[in-house]
Amino acid sequence: MGRISRFDHIGITVANLDEVTRFFVALGLSVDGRADGLEGEFLETVCGIPDSRTNIVMLKAPDSDVGIELSSFEKPAHGPGQPEAMANELGLRSLAFEVDDLRAAVADLESQGYGLIGGIGEHEEVWAMAYVRGPEGLIVALAQRL
Numbered sequence: 001m002g003r004i005s006r007f008d009h010i011g012i013t014v015a016n017l018d019e020v021t022r023f024f025v026a027l028g029l030s031v032d033g034r035a036d037g038l039e040g041e042f043l044e045t046v047c048g049i050p051d052s053r054t055n056i057v058m059l060k061a062p063d064s065d066v067g068i069e070l071s072s073f074e075k076p077a078h079g080p081g082q083p084e085a086m087a088n089e090l091g092l093r094s095l096a097f098e099v100d101d102l103r104a105a106v107a108d109l110e111s112q113g114y115g116l117i118g119g120i121g122e123h124e125e126v127w128a129m130a131y132v133r134g135p136e137g138l139i140v141a142l143a144q145r146l
Contacts, residue, residue, distance in 0.1 A: 009058070009067035010095065012138070013081075017072035020135050021057050024068065026112065027097065027105070027140070032058040032067060037074070052076060061097065068095070083137025086117075094131060094139040102128045102144035109134075122146070 014020040025031065039053035053075050059068040072078070087093050099105045102120060109132050110116075117131040117139065129143040 007066050009069045010092075011069040011071060012092075013071050013073065013078060014136055015072065015078055016135065017055055017057060017070055020070055020138070021059070023112075023114070023135050023138075024059050024070075026108070028099075029059040029061050029068065032060040034058070049073075049076065081137065085137060085139075087131065087139065094141045096141035096143060099142050099144055102130060102142055105142050106130055106132065 012020075021031065034055075034057050036055045037053060038056060043052055043054065044050055052073060054071050054073045056072075057070045059070065060066075082089065085091070106116060106120065114132055114134050117133050120128055120130045122128050126146055127143050128146055129141060132140045132142060134140050
């Protein structure tokens, strides 16, 4: 049986590729690559969606080989998703990042119109953590080692 050799990336389908990219770049990720108008046999085979076309942005966090692949389909149109989903709903719950100043990160995101889902919690005086609702309903967990 084949085994996993490394964790490569997480894929997220979005409606507004540029807005979601700006959100993650503001958090400190960098654009590692972009492919516009990707279509053809490879995409159709992998996704199982005939006659599809997508635009992709790859993002990387500092000091990490794990990426985030943002994909926005030109065709067929994307489904509605669940932008108001809470942490107890099935599926990918959140993307988590460690930050050096949680309160500053939250304040910066709030100034851009993205707010806390709950509040800033502390766990055993070791971690402070908060969930922020980003663009298109994405939940981003931000944690600071205390």
